[in-house]
Amino acid sequence: MIDKIKAFFSSNIIEADDNAISTEQLATAALLIEVMVIDGNLDEHELQSISTTLCQMLELSREKIDELIALSRDEVTEATSLYQFTREINEHYDHDKKMALMTAMWRVAFADGVLDKHEEGIIRRVADLLHLLHSDYIRCKLAAKAQSDLAT
DSSP states (O other): OHHHHHHHHHHHOOOBTTBOOOHHHHHHHHHHHHHHHTTSOOOHHHHHHHHHHHHHHHOOOHHHHHHHHHHHHHHGGGOOOSHHHHHHHHHHOOHHHHHHHHHHHHHHHHTTSOOOHHHHHHHHHHHHHTTOOHHHHHHHHHHHHHHHHHHO
């Protein structure tokens, strides 16, 4: 999946000031999209959450984000391992950035008002692969839950 996402960016994104989108940004987008599609029920609130997060993180137009989401939805069944994504995060993110990513993943999971067991499971696996403590995992979950409660 990461290769197809890289191909998407290379064919659709013009480099600004010679700064290409990095592999860790691609991995971040892929992990957020994995949470969105894992339960098979794409709620409008989940789509909005992922779109807003990706627009902020990657500074892409809504049209490009929609195209990326469509591509990722089609390719998610081909991804056999989260390791290809978490390896990039581990190489480039410090603890605080990993915590921000984990909180963003939880926000996507809570966006539709229903925490699916598959969403929780994939976030747990990512936390393990990112070498985050269980207390970090819970802290991020509670922070995202509090944010979703404030939004409702």
